[in-house]
Amino acid sequence: MEPKQPTNLPAWLQAPASTTSHATRVTFWQRNQRHLRALLRRLAQPAPAIQPRWHLAPQINLIRLLLLVLLIALIQNAVLLWCLALLLGFQLLWLPPGQLRRFVRSWLFSSVVAVIIVLPSYWLNGPATLLFFSLKTSLMLANAQYYRLTTPFQDLLSGLKSLHFPDVLIMTLAIAVTYLRMLGQHLLLTMEALETRTVAPTKHPYRLIGAMFGNLYLKSYAYALELYAAMEARGFNGHYVRSTPTHSHWRDYLSLSPDLLVLILFVLWRP
Amino acid sequence: MALINLVNLCYDYPNTTGLDHLNLTINAGEFVCLMGPNGSGKSTLMKILSGLASPKSGDYQLDGQAITAAYLADAQRRQRLHQKIGVVFQNTDVQLFNTSVAEEIAFGPRQLGLSAAAIEQRVTDCLQLTDCEALRERVPYQLSGGEKKRVALASVLALNPEILLLDEPLNGLTIAAQQQILTLLQRLQSAGKTIIMASHNFQQVQAVGQRFIIFNSLHQISADMTAADLQRQPDRQTQLMTL
Numbered sequence: 354m355e356p357k358q359p360t361n362l363p364a365w366l367q368a369p370a371s372t373t374s375h376a377t378r379v380t381f382w383q384r385n386q387r388h389l390r391a392l393l394r395r396l397a398q399p400a401p402a403i404q405p406r407w408h409l410a411p412q413i414n415l416i417r418l419l420l421l422v423l424l425i426a427l428i429q430n431a432v433l434l435w436c437l438a439l440l441l442g443f444q445l446l447w448l449p450p451g452q453l454r455r456f457v458r459s460w461l462f463s464s465v466v467a468v469i470i471v472l473p474s475y476w477l478n479g480p481a482t483l484l485f486f487s488l489k490t491s492l493m494l495a496n497a498q499y500y501r502l503t504t505p506f507q508d509l510l511s512g513l514k515s516l517h518f519p520d521v522l523i524m525t526l527a528i529a530v531t532y533l534r535m536l537g538q539h540l541l542l543t544m545e546a547l548e549t550r551t552v553a554p555t556k557h558p559y560r561l562i563g564a565m566f567g568n569l570y571l572k573s574y575a576y577a578l579e580l581y582a583a584m585e586a587r588g589f590n591g592h593y594v595r596s597t598p599t600h601s602h603w604r605d606y607l608s609l610s611p612d613l614l615v616l617i618l619f620v621l622w623r624p
Numbered sequence: 625m626a627l628i629n630l631v632n633l634c635y636d637y638p639n640t641t642g643l644d645h646l647n648l649t650i651n652a653g654e655f656v657c658l659m660g661p662n663g664s665g666k667s668t669l670m671k672i673l674s675g676l677a678s679p680k681s682g683d684y685q686l687d688g689q690a691i692t693a694a695y696l697a698d699a700q701r702r703q704r705l706h707q708k709i710g711v712v713f714q715n716t717d718v719q720l721f722n723t724s725v726a727e728e729i730a731f732g733p734r735q736l737g738l739s740a741a742a743i744e745q746r747v748t749d750c751l752q753l754t755d756c757e758a759l760r761e762r763v764p765y766q767l768s769g770g771e772k773k774r775v776a777l778a779s780v781l782a783l784n785p786e787i788l789l790l791d792e793p794l795n796g797l798t799i800a801a802q803q804q805i806l807t808l809l810q811r812l813q814s815a816g817k818t819i820i821m822a823s824h825n826f827q828q829v830q831a832v833g834q835r836f837i838i839f840n841s842l843h844q845i846s847a848d849m850t851a852a853d854l855q856r857q858p859d860r861q862t863q864l865m866t867l
Contacts, residue, residue, distance in 0.1 A: 363749040365742075367815040370707065370784045542718035545676050552707040552783060553735040554699075564721050571765055572717075 411504070413605040415512035418500045420612050425493045428619055431485075436618075438492055440611050441499065452502075460498045464491040506530055528580070536573055543568070627652040627787070627818055628673065633682035635668055642668040644843045646682070650820065652786075655813045657829045658822040660839030661867055666822035667714060668843075670789050673820070674711045675702055707736075710785030714792045714822075716776040720764035725756060725775050728764050732783040750778035753808055755801075769796040777805065781812075788812065790821040794828045806832045826864035830854075838864070 409417070421437065428434055445453060467490050475486045513523050543565055555561055628650040635642035643665045650656055658666045671677040672684060678693040685691065686705070696702050713719050722728040729750050733743045751757045754774040759767065764775055773793060780788065788809070794802045810832055813819050823829050836854055840846040847860070854860060 362753070362811055362815050363745075365746065366749070366753075366781065366784055366812070368784075369816070370786050539718060542713070542715065543721060545671075546711075546713055546719040547721065548676065548702075549674055549706050549709075549711045550732050550779065550783065551735065552703050552732060553737070555735065561721070564723065568721050568765060 409608055410515075410602065410605040411508040411512035412515035413608065414500065414504060414508065415516065417609060417612060418496060420609070420616065421496045422493055424612070424615060424619060425489055425496070428489075428615075430619070430622070433615055433619055433622075434489065434492065436615055437612075440615075441492070441495055444499065456498060456502055459502070460491070460495050463494045463498060467491070467494060532573070532576070532580075535576070536569060539572060540565070540569055625652050626650070627654075627687055629683070629685040631683040631685075633672065633684060634680045635665075635672060635677065636680050641843050643672070643679070646845060648837065648845065648848070650818065652818055653813065653816055655809070655819045655832060655834040656821070657833035657836050658820065658839065659824065659826060659829075659836055659864055659867065661824060661841055664839035664841055665843040666824075666839055667791055670711065670791050670820075670822060673787075674709050674789055675705045707783060708785060709787045709789060710780035710783055711789045712773070712776050712780055712791060712793050714795075716769075716772040719776045719779070720767075720772060723763060725751070725759045725762050725764055725767075725778075728775060729779045729782045731779065736783070746782045750782045753781065754778040755804060770798065770801055773797060774801070774805070777808075785817070787818045787820065790819070792823055793821060794823065794825070802828060824867045826861070826867065830861075830864075836864075 425434065425437060428437075445456065448456065464487075468487050472483070472486060472490060475483045510523055510527055513526070547561070547565070626649045628648070630646050630648040633643055633646040633648075646665075646669070658669065660666055668677070672679055673686075675691060675696050678696060683690060686708070689695070691705065696705075720728055722731055726747050729747045730743050733746045738746070751760055754777055756771070756774050756778055759771060759775065764772065767775060773796060777790075777793065790809075793805060797805065806829075809819050809821070821829060821833075830851075833851055835848070835850050837845055838847040838849075849857075849860075854864075
């Protein structure tokens, strides 16, 4: 059917728009819009922001992190913990000031959250225990934050693949993270579109939130079906293959030596 | 009269440039086409003009009022800006979030505090203007791409904005539907609205555009010319055809 030509413009559309002025009753929704947008923007951005000075093979990076977390969890000796802290400090020395600030910010935030939420049981055992476990937890979190900020998500997947983690796990992780970013981007754009049509405080903000998330659910469902169909159409058979196999260099193994040294000390040293 | 005035405007994305020292004046009632290859900065400019992003440096003045980050931080002033400028996004999927097309169009007028009869009048008029009467009770999510574009335009028109920013509004439409939208836009311009339309398809807009602002891949304006100037430059037209 041929589309009709538009009818003449109605009188209200030809009249100059009168800008209305509303009382600004700031709702919870409007107060938090900026924070939500900032969060979604971060979610929609590809990681990482910090470039490490030495680029190690992904699997070595991952082994290193696991080894460090394990050591910090097991070590009860303050000198060895100090050695591990020095090792991390040495790596941080090479970061530019801006990136170091970013690291410190996210590390402090996660440490405070851990101390408040995860560690209250230690509070009952006296200040010395609390201090010791708080230090151990923040050291663990500092290493994890450093890994998170310096490792692209693709490197994590490559590391897992090289360490022979199950394909299903890697693929689920890959799709989940990519998907999360995509949905974050969709929600961010929806909020921007909503903002351009928000000319007064919304009377029913929670109804709007419901409609937006309902739409997001429908969208994610449709995306999932399309994604699977596209994967099948390109010959997906359940086996997840990384395009570039990663090889370890002797320098990668050498980078593990300080951590291995601490491990040996941990096993052999009985003060 | 200068409605929009941009002086040395720069905008950066985390790893790339969005706009590089843009100088531009747009008068009230103009029909301006922003042309250029993908990623040249057309949509970024739209975002800044609509108040969704603040420039890194440079000045943006709308109707003599400087639109700064401090201005945009004030909710009431931002809402006044949104009432003045209507935006149709490139991806209209994100623009429709209500449960029916009629509700979608009524969303803006309802916030303006209009009476029920006035809201109904605006909904009916906008549905007629965009040839969407048959879609009135449909769920926006289930519409086709072209139908979504028309509903998005209707929902923006319902607010009676002074300036219309349209980001690739003709993509995904049939030739007849494109013509219909262009005729509507011309009528809106005759009624005094300022139309700013981004497109990378010169054939779609050459008949209606009065002024063509051409972006290059360096995120700068490489040419700013009237339709009459463009008529005299066949080489430039050929270049635009191949964007």
